[in-house]
Amino acid sequence: MIELLATVFSAAFFLTVIRTSTPLLLATLGGLIADLSGALNVALEGIMLVSCLTAVVVSVYAPWYVAVIAALLAGAFLGSVMAFFHLRLKADIVLVGFAINIFASGATVFALTLATGGDKGSSTNLISKPVPALDLSFLGMVPGVGGLLVRTLSGHSVLSWLAGLLVFVLWYFLYRTSWGLQLRSVGEHPSALEAAGVSANALRGWSLVASGALAGLAGAQLSMFNYVGFTRDMTAGRGFIALGAVLLGARHPVGALLAALLFGMFDALSVVMPGLFNWIPAELIRMIPFVVTIVALILFSYRMKLTSTTFDH
Amino acid sequence: MPRFSVGQTFVALFLAANLWASAALPVAQAADYSKEHPLKVALVVHGFLGDKSFMDSAAAGLEKAKAELPVDVKIIEAGNDPSRWQPALADATDAGYDVVIAGTFDMTGFIVDLAPQNPETKFIIFDDAPDFSKCSCSNVLAIEYQTSSAAYLAGYAAAELSKTGTLGTISGMEFPTVTNFKVGFDEGAKAARPDIKILSQVAGTFDDPAKGKEIARAQLDQGADVIFPIAGATGIGALQAVRDAHKLAVGVDSDQATIFAATDQAQANVIFTSVEKRIGRSLYIALKDTIEGQAKYGTRLLLGLPEGAVGISRNAYYEKLVPAGLRAEIDAVEQKISKGEIVPETLLK
Numbered sequence: 001m002i003e004l005l006a007t008v009f010s011a012a013f014f015l016t017v018i019r020t021s022t023p024l025l026l027a028t029l030g031g032l033i034a035d036l037s038g039a040l041n042v043a044l045e046g047i048m049l050v051s052c053l054t055a056v057v058v059s060v061y062a063p064w065y066v067a068v069i070a071a072l073l074a075g076a077f078l079g080s081v082m083a084f085f086h087l088r089l090k091a092d093i094v095l096v097g098f099a100i101n102i103f104a105s106g107a108t109v110f111a112l113t114l115a116t117g118g119d120k121g122s123s124t125n126l127i128s129k130p131v132p133a134l135d136l137s138f139l140g141m142v143p144g145v146g147g148l149l150v151r152t153l154s155g156h157s158v159l160s161w162l163a164g165l166l167v168f169v170l171w172y173f174l175y176r177t178s179w180g181l182q183l184r185s186v187g188e189h190p191s192a193l194e195a196a197g198v199s200a201n202a203l204r205g206w207s208l209v210a211s212g213a214l215a216g217l218a219g220a221q222l223s224m225f226n227y228v229g230f231t232r233d234m235t236a237g238r239g240f241i242a243l244g245a246v247l248l249g250a251r252h253p254v255g256a257l258l259a260a261l262l263f264g265m266f267d268a269l270s271v272v273m274p275g276l277f278n279w280i281p282a283e284l285i286r287m288i289p290f291v292v293t294i295v296a297l298i299l300f301s302y303r304m305k306l307t308s309t310t311f312d313h
Numbered sequence: 314m315p316r317f318s319v320g321q322t323f324v325a326l327f328l329a330a331n332l333w334a335s336a337a338l339p340v341a342q343a344a345d346y347s348k349e350h351p352l353k354v355a356l357v358v359h360g361f362l363g364d365k366s367f368m369d370s371a372a373a374g375l376e377k378a379k380a381e382l383p384v385d386v387k388i389i390e391a392g393n394d395p396s397r398w399q400p401a402l403a404d405a406t407d408a409g410y411d412v413v414i415a416g417t418f419d420m421t422g423f424i425v426d427l428a429p430q431n432p433e434t435k436f437i438i439f440d441d442a443p444d445f446s447k448c449s450c451s452n453v454l455a456i457e458y459q460t461s462s463a464a465y466l467a468g469y470a471a472a473e474l475s476k477t478g479t480l481g482t483i484s485g486m487e488f489p490t491v492t493n494f495k496v497g498f499d500e501g502a503k504a505a506r507p508d509i510k511i512l513s514q515v516a517g518t519f520d521d522p523a524k525g526k527e528i529a530r531a532q533l534d535q536g537a538d539v540i541f542p543i544a545g546a547t548g549i550g551a552l553q554a555v556r557d558a559h560k561l562a563v564g565v566d567s568d569q570a571t572i573f574a575a576t577d578q579a580q581a582n583v584i585f586t587s588v589e590k591r592i593g594r595s596l597y598i599a600l601k602d603t604i605e606g607q608a609k610y611g612t613r614l615l616l617g618l619p620e621g622a623v624g625i626s627r628n629a630y631y632e633k634l635v636p637a638g639l640r641a642e643i644d645a646v647e648q649k650i651s652k653g654e655i656v657p658e659t660l661l662k
Contacts, residue, residue: 012534016527016530016531019527020523020527023523105393106392106393109361109393113363118363119363119365120361120362120363120364121361121363121364121365121366121546122365122522122546122549124365124549124572124573124576124577124580125575125576126576127576127577222523226523226526226527227522227523227525227526227550227553228553229522229549229553231520231522231546231549231550232393232520232546233393233520234520234521234522234523234546236518236520236521236523236524267524267527268527271514271524271527271528271531272531272534272535274512274513274514274515275481275512275514275531275532275535276535278512278513282487282514282515283515286515286517
């Protein structure tokens with residue numbers, strides 16, 4: 001038990017949690033912005049996957065930041081495709097989303113074949129670049145806590161810092177600007193917004209584009225930091241976990257951050273535990289993130305029930 | 314009392330005639346295949362070629378068979394959608410191939426269903442076996458691989474090469490075909506160093522390189538300095554973690570150091586050997602036996618070190634990273650296994 005505590009409170013564990021949480025957080029923010037506008041983005045998974053491959057292929061030929069921007073644009077493009085089919089052609093958003101997921105799984109394999117010259121499984125013969133880790137070793141000069149600061153704050157992906165910043169930006173946008181208010185209203189009551197002379201479709205369209213762009217960043221983090229390279233279906237369900245995290249985070253940016261960190265932490269825990277406790281069956285350890293999710297959702301809905309009864313009286 | 318219409322009688326007669334014809338055909342053809350009259354073989358890949366492992370190895374073996382034996386080969390890629398696998402296999406069976414080949418437990422059930430309906434077709438399933446006592450599969454040849462014996466050699470070498478006395482294994486999922494590698498690896502490591510510590514983890518997925526990398530990082534943090542991932546793309550992530558930490562790794566299924574060598578020298582430099590499951594070699598053997606009438610359809614063929622169907626990669630990286638003394642020791646152990654003096658533990662009996 002002491003070994004576990006020593007591990008959990010180590011700087012390496014903290015780095016792992018941030019690393020595994022970052023793609024989830026970016027995708028969750030993407031899911032959040034679409035969900036608030038009233039268009040559930042079930043295509044996060046597929047958009048991430050396309051962006052993973054875009055980032056890897058572009059980084060072979062261009063600097064890392066160009067690859068990240070390309071991944072972001074690829075995500076935004078798929079978001080606009082969703083907006084076109086859903087808002088202009090009136091297709092069901094869930095069907096459009098699943099169509100994109102299925103397209104992404106097949107198209108990435110096809111594009112991978114073209115990019116690698118015949119490899120359909122992974123990009124191991126492409127030399128792709130990583131997103132750099134931010135080196136903050138100058139913090140070591142801070143008296144007293146300098147060493148601790150360097151160990152916990154230095155070495156995170158640039159995109160992790162960006163994701164943290166985006167939580168604040170999104171919160172400010174949603175709750176402190178009139179556009180944010182409109183975006184939240186369009187999800188709750190679009191006709192009220194139309195009556196006020198604001199186009200609900202335009203707002204939803206832009207939020208889908210933003211949602212795609214955020215999922216694109218998530219893909220870049222996954223294929224340029226967590227693992228450097230692309231393998232078939234490498235997103236492995238993270239887009240769907242992000243959808244769950246939107247709800248677990250009570251549809252709020254800070255909630256999204258906490259939910260992503262929760263998933264990341266228990267993922268990291270399930271990674272370190274087998275080495276420390278070899279008597280616990282591996283299946284039980286792998287269940288931890290899912291059990292935690294269910295417990296968290298139960299607690300969340302219990303709290304909602306409490307608050308709604310208070311309002312009734 | 315059943316009464317038959319004229320139509321039903323015709324159908325019955327027609328079926329009977331077909332049955333007679335199909336029963337008679339193999340007798341007429343079994344002996345002589347030639348370049349003009351080749352054995353027609355179809356490989357149904359559930360997925361795509363280009364996995365640099367299983368399927369590519371199978372395809373390479375069939376190419377070799379095509380070049381050296383009177384065999385005509387067609388490779389059908391059924392894609393990643395599991396709902397298309399059964400139709401692809403059924404189509405290949407209907408298309409009149411003499412031998413239809415598929416691999417792994419994903420396809421076994423389909424073959425068990427198709428085999429009794431198509432007695433004139435021969436089926437080869439590799440890396441899994443149906444329960445022959447329960448299915449009427451007299452036209453099915455199952456090939457399994459005694460991977461634990463090759464993994465025993467890799468485990469032996471890993472334990473000798475480890476400086477920390479700690480190894481790590483990462484399984485994709487707990488199937489006998491996956492776990493059998495680990496069983497042999499663990500036993501070999503303990504044979505070399507009884508005090509060896511082995512960290513083991515099941516990733517639960519074959520498709521998540523980011524997770525594989527995290528698991529390998531955790532094992533390296535916990536003191537492991539040789540990692541053996543048996544987990545497909547998840548394992549490729551683990552290899553990257555080993556590369557970044559400049560420790561050692563054992564590849565799996567195919568010679569992974571050689572695959573990485575062309576583009577990623579740093580990655581190849583840490584993979585001192587791979588435990589190879591030589592699917593291609595085994596299919597070549599099976600087709601050769603089929604042509605010569607030696608293949609025992611209706612049974613399982615368990616291939617191991619003596620047949621060369623499994624083994625460890627002895628490439629430039631092996632020469633460079635494993636000292637000569639240890640290489641000789643491993644050769645001696647391999648001799649003993651082949652002669653039956655050492656019988657590694659196995660899940661496949």
